[in-house]
Amino acid sequence: MERKYTILAILLIVLALGLVILPKEKRQKEIDPKLLLSAVIENSRYLSVDEVTHRIIENDPTLMLIDLRPGDQFKQFALSGAINIQTDSLLSASTLELLNQPGKDKIWYANSDLISEKAWLIATRHSVNRIYIMKGGMNEWFNTIIKPGDVSNTASSADLDRLSFRNAARRYFIGAGQTPEMPIAKKTPEKVNFIRKAPEATSGGGC
Amino acid sequence: MKKSKYDGSFYLNPYLGGAILGTVLLLSFYLSGRGLGASGAVKNTVAATVNIIAPQHVEQSAYYSQFAGGDKKPMSNWLIYEVLGVLAGAFISGIVFNRLKLKVEHSPKITSRRRLLFALAGGLVFGFGAQLARGCTSGAALSGMAVLSLGGYITMVAIFGTAFVVAWIFRKNWI
Amino acid sequence: MIGPIISSGIVSPAWDPIFAVILGMGFGFALESSGFSSSRKIIGTFFGYDFVVVKVFFTAAIVASVGLLYLNYFGLVDFSQLYIQPTFLTSAIVGGVIMGIGFAMAGFCPGTSLCAAAVGRIDGLVFFGGMFIGVFIFSESFSFIENMFYSGSQGAKMINTAFGISPELFTLFLVLAAVGMFFGAAWVQKKVKKVEY
Numbered sequence: 001m002e003r004k005y006t007i008l009a010i011l012l013i014v015l016a017l018g019l020v021i022l023p024k025e026k027r028q029k030e031i032d033p034k035l036l037l038s039a040v041i042e043n044s045r046y047l048s049v050d051e052v053t054h055r056i057i058e059n060d061p062t063l064m065l066i067d068l069r070p071g072d073q074f075k076q077f078a079l080s081g082a083i084n085i086q087t088d089s090l091l092s093a094s095t096l097e098l099l100n101q102p103g104k105d106k107i108w109y110a111n112s113d114l115i116s117e118k119a120w121l122i123a124t125r126h127s128v129n130r131i132y133i134m135k136g137g138m139n140e141w142f143n144t145i146i147k148p149g150d151v152s153n154t155a156s157s158a159d160l161d162r163l164s165f166r167n168a169a170r171r172y173f174i175g176a177g178q179t180p181e182m183p184i185a186k187k188t189p190e191k192v193n194f195i196r197k198a199p200e201a202t203s204g205g206g207c
Numbered sequence: 208m209k210k211s212k213y214d215g216s217f218y219l220n221p222y223l224g225g226a227i228l229g230t231v232l233l234l235s236f237y238l239s240g241r242g243l244g245a246s247g248a249v250k251n252t253v254a255a256t257v258n259i260i261a262p263q264h265v266e267q268s269a270y271y272s273q274f275a276g277g278d279k280k281p282m283s284n285w286l287i288y289e290v291l292g293v294l295a296g297a298f299i300s301g302i303v304f305n306r307l308k309l310k311v312e313h314s315p316k317i318t319s320r321r322r323l324l325f326a327l328a329g330g331l332v333f334g335f336g337a338q339l340a341r342g343c344t345s346g347a348a349l350s351g352m353a354v355l356s357l358g359g360y361i362t363m364v365a366i367f368g369t370a371f372v373v374a375w376i377f378r379k380n381w382i
Numbered sequence: 383m384i385g386p387i388i389s390s391g392i393v394s395p396a397w398d399p400i401f402a403v404i405l406g407m408g409f410g411f412a413l414e415s416s417g418f419s420s421s422r423k424i425i426g427t428f429f430g431y432d433f434v435v436v437k438v439f440f441t442a443a444i445v446a447s448v449g450l451l452y453l454n455y456f457g458l459v460d461f462s463q464l465y466i467q468p469t470f471l472t473s474a475i476v477g478g479v480i481m482g483i484g485f486a487m488a489g490f491c492p493g494t495s496l497c498a499a500a501v502g503r504i505d506g507l508v509f510f511g512g513m514f515i516g517v518f519i520f521s522e523s524f525s526f527i528e529n530m531f532y533s534g535s536q537g538a539k540m541i542n543t544a545f546g547i548s549p550e551l552f553t554l555f556l557v558l559a560a561v562g563m564f565f566g567a568a569w570v571q572k573k574v575k576k577v578e579y
Contacts, residue, residue, distance in 0.1 A: 218423075301500060331519070334484075346467075366482045
């Protein structure tokens with residue numbers, strides 16, 4: 001009886017030891033070019049500024065905003081909760097660890113889509129999942145949320161809804177009665193591995 | 208397999224049982240991407256019940272509104288289906304190993320009444336704690352340990368550590 | 383096929399409840415057939431006369447962890463798609479302590495009480511009923527505990543990062559610790575006076 005258990009125990013330890021010894025290179029496989037092509041063609045990586053704003057205001061725990069603009073612009077103003085990542089450090093170990101956090105939707109933005117697109121491509125090739133691009137970047141965000149346009153008489157009710165949402169969002173970001181010229185940063189985000197206090201995801205997991 | 212002392216029923220070798228349990232847990236992650244659980248089903252049932260009796264209360268509550276009310280369907284949840292499966296699986300095992308019997312199991316030194324009171328109180332305390340820790344021994348501790356979650360390990364140590372001390376306080380109930 | 387099957391979109395999400403029932407049945411069968419429907423067998427761990435809980439629980443944990451890491455290594459499961467419980471230090475510790483008290487009082491945890499109820503143990507059913515009351519009290523008093531519930535947030539942190547080692551190395555230590563515990567349990571069980579149950 002004792003011997004049977006000893007053999008089983010040794011077997012388990014060898015299996016676990018195997019995990020430690022096995023070479024790791026195999027795991028850092030790049031994504032299959034065909035898969036990458038289909039991901040590039042598909043447009044599901046774009047999120048509109050309205051969608052992103054909605055998730056910021058709702059304090060969505062799965063949201064991870066990544067600001068790709070230069071550091072000085074980031075310090076001036078950034079979306080609340082955003083993390084600043086410089087494009088040159090995109091593939092550093094600490095950035096990849098941050099990006100590979102499970103259960104987060106990584107949403108890139110820069111001033112326009114140009115840099116976000118490139119960063120998206122590079123990170124996707126390195127098998128980072130759930131990356132999105134805020135369509136239009138910071139410029140588009142500023143134009144739609146901070147400076148909402150006038151609405152025509154023939155606007156549909158969906159348009160009116162969107163407008164009132166944007167008005168509410170503007171108040172959220174810059175406070176009521178502020179002129180849209182000078183957005184005030186809600187808080188100065190710091191360049192750290194930022195883990196926000198997240199409310200529990202709706203009835204997800206757990207027992 | 209080992210023969211138990213008095214009722215002729217069989218228990219699996221604990222290591223075999225553990226290996227089956229671990230394989231089921233592994234399959235659960237492989238198929239559905241999540242661990243096993245039990246107390247989440249209670250949480251959703253409570254929320255669904257309160258939602259039927261007092262829907263406004265659910266809307267106002269910061270806790271219920273996370274998983275009930277509006278167009279959320281707390282009873283159509285993975286854990287609810289899983290718990291129904293647990294009942295069926297345990298029942299089958301009860302038939303196979305000849306353990307089906309309606310009784311209150313307790314130490315000969317205490318009465319059934321005392322045992323039931325402690326079971327009720329224990330369930331109440333456990334239910335409360337499982338909500339606070341976001342899961343019970345299966346959902347937080349076991350499933351959390353399998354995916355190396357820090358919280359799972361902390362919860363596991365807290366449960367077993369405390370139970371060791373408290374079991375000694377209540378030892379008259381058991382031995 | 384790369385798992386998790388459901389989130390990778392290989393089969394329709396409509397299969398998820400079916401998987402849930404089947405997995406639940408396996409879970410219930412494994413618990414009941416190992417003897418987890420008997421509170422006196424479970425509680426034996428704390429008095430040293432029956433270590434079935436330690437044996438089953440830790441065997442399951444190491445089988446699942448080692449298995450998951452192998453599946454991950456061979457690219458069969460995408461670790462980043464798995465649900466990892468977020469860590470909230472304060473509530474994990476306080477909640478765990480409260481659960482420990484309930485565990486020692488009743489000798490059940492939620493999963494095992496269900497198994498006990500399924501084979502006709504009335505105390506298991508009563509425990510399960512008690513849980514509804516406990517959950518109800520928690521939900522109603524949530525506004526008082528909300529701060530504690532959300533304090534000490536660490537995100538979906540993994541224990542090997544807390545120690546600064548790789549998941550594989552941590553799992554090796556886990557297996558070694560578990561095996562040590564199994565032999566320790568066998569040794570203690572020989573020393574302790576048998577309890578009839």
